[in-house]
Amino acid sequence: MHKYIFKRILLLIPVLLGVSFLVFSIMSFTPGDPAQLILGESAPKAAIEGLREEMGLNDPFLVQYGKFILNAVQGDFGRSYTSGREVFGEIFQRFPNTLILAIIGVVIAILIGIPVGIISATKQYSIIDSTSMIAALLGVAMPNFWLGLMLILFFSVGLGWLPSGGFGGWKSLILPSITLGTGAAAIITRMTRSSMLEVIRQDYIRTARAKGVSEKKVINRHALKNALIPVITVVGLQFGYLLGGAVLTETVYSWPGVGRMMVEAIRSKDTPIVLAAVLFLATTFSIVNLFVDILYGFVDPRVKSQYK
Amino acid sequence: MKKVLLMISSLVVLLTLTACGGGEKESKIKDTLVVAQGADAKSLDPHATNDQPSSRVSAQIYNGLVSTDGDMNIVPALAESWDQPNSTTTIFHLRKGIKFHNGEELKASDVKFTIEGMLASPTIHHIIEAVDKVEVIDDYTVKIITKEPFGPLLHHLAHTASSILNEKAVTESGDDYGQNPVGTGPYAFVKWESGDKIVLKANEDYYLGAPKVKNVIFRNITEGTNRTISLETGEVDIAYDIEPIDKNQVKDNENLNLEEEESLSMAYIGFNFEKAPFDNKLVRQAIGHAIDVDIIIDVVLDGAGSKANSPIGPKVFGHNKNTKSYKYDPELAKKLLAEAGYPNGFKTVIWTNDNPVRLQIATIVQDQLKQIGIDMAVEPVEWGAYLDGTARGDHEMFILGWVTTTGDADYGLNALFNSANIGGAGNRSFYANKDVDKWLDKAKSSTDPKERLALYAKIQNQIMEDLPVNPLYYQTMNAGINKDIKGFKLNPAGHHKIYGVYFDQQK
Numbered sequence: 001m002h003k004y005i006f007k008r009i010l011l012l013i014p015v016l017l018g019v020s021f022l023v024f025s026i027m028s029f030t031p032g033d034p035a036q037l038i039l040g041e042s043a044p045k046a047a048i049e050g051l052r053e054e055m056g057l058n059d060p061f062l063v064q065y066g067k068f069i070l071n072a073v074q075g076d077f078g079r080s081y082t083s084g085r086e087v088f089g090e091i092f093q094r095f096p097n098t099l100i101l102a103i104i105g106v107v108i109a110i111l112i113g114i115p116v117g118i119i120s121a122t123k124q125y126s127i128i129d130s131t132s133m134i135a136a137l138l139g140v141a142m143p144n145f146w147l148g149l150m151l152i153l154f155f156s157v158g159l160g161w162l163p164s165g166g167f168g169g170w171k172s173l174i175l176p177s178i179t180l181g182t183g184a185a186a187i188i189t190r191m192t193r194s195s196m197l198e199v200i201r202q203d204y205i206r207t208a209r210a211k212g213v214s215e216k217k218v219i220n221r222h223a224l225k226n227a228l229i230p231v232i233t234v235v236g237l238q239f240g241y242l243l244g245g246a247v248l249t250e251t252v253y254s255w256p257g258v259g260r261m262m263v264e265a266i267r268s269k270d271t272p273i274v275l276a277a278v279l280f281l282a283t284t285f286s287i288v289n290l291f292v293d294i295l296y297g298f299v300d301p302r303v304k305s306q307y308k
Numbered sequence: 309m310k311k312v313l314l315m316i317s318s319l320v321v322l323l324t325l326t327a328c329g330g331g332e333k334e335s336k337i338k339d340t341l342v343v344a345q346g347a348d349a350k351s352l353d354p355h356a357t358n359d360q361p362s363s364r365v366s367a368q369i370y371n372g373l374v375s376t377d378g379d380m381n382i383v384p385a386l387a388e389s390w391d392q393p394n395s396t397t398t399i400f401h402l403r404k405g406i407k408f409h410n411g412e413e414l415k416a417s418d419v420k421f422t423i424e425g426m427l428a429s430p431t432i433h434h435i436i437e438a439v440d441k442v443e444v445i446d447d448y449t450v451k452i453i454t455k456e457p458f459g460p461l462l463h464h465l466a467h468t469a470s471s472i473l474n475e476k477a478v479t480e481s482g483d484d485y486g487q488n489p490v491g492t493g494p495y496a497f498v499k500w501e502s503g504d505k506i507v508l509k510a511n512e513d514y515y516l517g518a519p520k521v522k523n524v525i526f527r528n529i530t531e532g533t534n535r536t537i538s539l540e541t542g543e544v545d546i547a548y549d550i551e552p553i554d555k556n557q558v559k560d561n562e563n564l565n566l567e568e569e570e571s572l573s574m575a576y577i578g579f580n581f582e583k584a585p586f587d588n589k590l591v592r593q594a595i596g597h598a599i600d601v602d603i604i605i606d607v608v609l610d611g612a613g614s615k616a617n618s619p620i621g622p623k624v625f626g627h628n629k630n631t632k633s634y635k636y637d638p639e640l641a642k643k644l645l646a647e648a649g650y651p652n653g654f655k656t657v658i659w660t661n662d663n664p665v666r667l668q669i670a671t672i673v674q675d676q677l678k679q680i681g682i683d684m685a686v687e688p689v690e691w692g693a694y695l696d697g698t699a700r701g702d703h704e705m706f707i708l709g710w711v712t713t714t715g716d717a718d719y720g721l722n723a724l725f726n727s728a729n730i731g732g733a734g735n736r737s738f739y740a741n742k743d744v745d746k747w748l749d750k751a752k753s754s755t756d757p758k759e760r761l762a763l764y765a766k767i768q769n770q771i772m773e774d775l776p777v778n779p780l781y782y783q784t785m786n787a788g789i790n791k792d793i794k795g796f797k798l799n800p801a802g803h804h805k806i807y808g809v810y811f812d813q814q815k
Contacts, residue, residue, distance in 0.1 A: 051430045
């Protein structure tokens, strides 16, 4: 098991190298000169040239990339082109905001998705099943920004209960995490339902029932545990996506998270921020995936025996 | 299953508790003013950046040697008076006893340090490039010497980029100064939560008297609609830049006011002077007559603008109100086109970045030009590529704007039309007219306001005749404010001052 985890962490190195190279190339070869963008449309040519030299933008591409990697392995990701802040400090200031939204969003999604999925599966084709499946379809189909605006209209403008945006206090967390959680809840519901349906038709469930085990026990102990594996995968992936920063939700709620920071950085060609943020997110995404893989082992002992 | 549920619910409780811990208690007595703008500041070091969101915050923290009033007239600030012994020398007499937020007293050495820092900064060097050197005469007297006589010097020193910094604070903070600004202004910096808000508190020792509002928070709310919503819900007291579509919503709300004021910004359609058929004056004039600016102002801006008759607006020193704008007259436009040798029109491309206002303008202009036979395609170009391409001259027609932030004609006209500034420096229409160059240089180096006014009047007439760019409109800027807020005034440069603002209950 330890060996397996170690191996997976080692695998991160080529992943991060690949990601950084890709992002660096995209940022370097797309049109637009960072120096010009920093100095604005009225800057004299000499000033732009001077700044390019200062920023090392006149070096050949590979030299620039090499310098970046050399500094990065020493923990120095440089400073933002636009704000002059240390990139790492900036990311660590924003990441907790994104993390807390993602965690609450996923918890909401799990709390809704798994129970509703189980009920739908056990009462297949009942009214509860069709209602929740329609709700799930709506949940996936509703765009985040629209749902966000509707919630703001209802709870902030209409009732005046909750703030319409910004970061401060637990109240400000409610609307954005519901907005984020809805989509994920819908996906988890559908996944749980279909996975449960598959499992409860298996022979061993029939055997359990034939033994006279109570229906509750059959579902909770025999069926759910086996049905959970694909659900865990989906939950893990959803969590990973939410960590990547839900740009639309963050924009609608003026949430100071990583997603908005990255989009703003891409727009202003702030390469150091984009690179560090993408690397950081790739790392967290990989770690979440690793965690999900380990979790399989706990749910299903057969999987555990394969970890070498 | 129960265990899992128990774990999850305890996690939720735990998270809620932690979230509560981070929350700030709102106090009942209103002593905090919340201002919303569309983007976060980049840096509060005036030497590092010159963007609007940053300047709007910096304007509360710092003072310059001089300042401008609501009509862009020069008024004293940190310097209580100044005199000009000769055309290249200005001596400033500083107020005594002014304290920076860190307790240091303002000295002439800080002024010297600031201006030398500006000269070394690639971002704002152009604002002060006329300065040759700064000499400290004594602690409260400083002499600024320009390379040549420079008429707009005071306007340039009133720019937020020319805010006076404290030498000790800048040296101590080094690269992190932009996040730890120290000024002499009415509000002192407290903290900055990146992407969310900047918190300022009143400077009780402010030289004009302590501000009435004790705390100011600048929040960034990117979406225009959300700024209006926050204003409606009372989370925000002042929201800058209400979107045209939301203006009536604010006007009709009995708790809110909409303040409007003509700004220093001008939007224009430019032509590439070096490419046929735009090298032909008649073609440019024909397009001038073919565009109905009133429709653009009505439809795109919802009335929030006034038709431009010159590249600089009425609030800018040097504006010539007698310069003629182009009357909408498609028949005359057709005649001019035929005279130029294009009786059947021609095909061309207009560039714009992905700014929605500019895209809409391009679409309307496309239709209007079709009426006189010009087949114009609209090509949206990514902002970085747009600046690059128009600096190189890859474009044919383009849409851009210019803000004459100093309030002096030199800043607007010289950058856009002097052939020395062709390309990235501002003259993206590649316009070159020796007379205009000569007049611009002369007006820049003259210190006689009358002579400058006469020269700028001539320049504006010539430019509207040559029409390297077709000025469309001067944009009206606005802010939605809560009715409880008194004393708020829009500043034409966009850097609205919070000093002087108070809550109605504070009267």
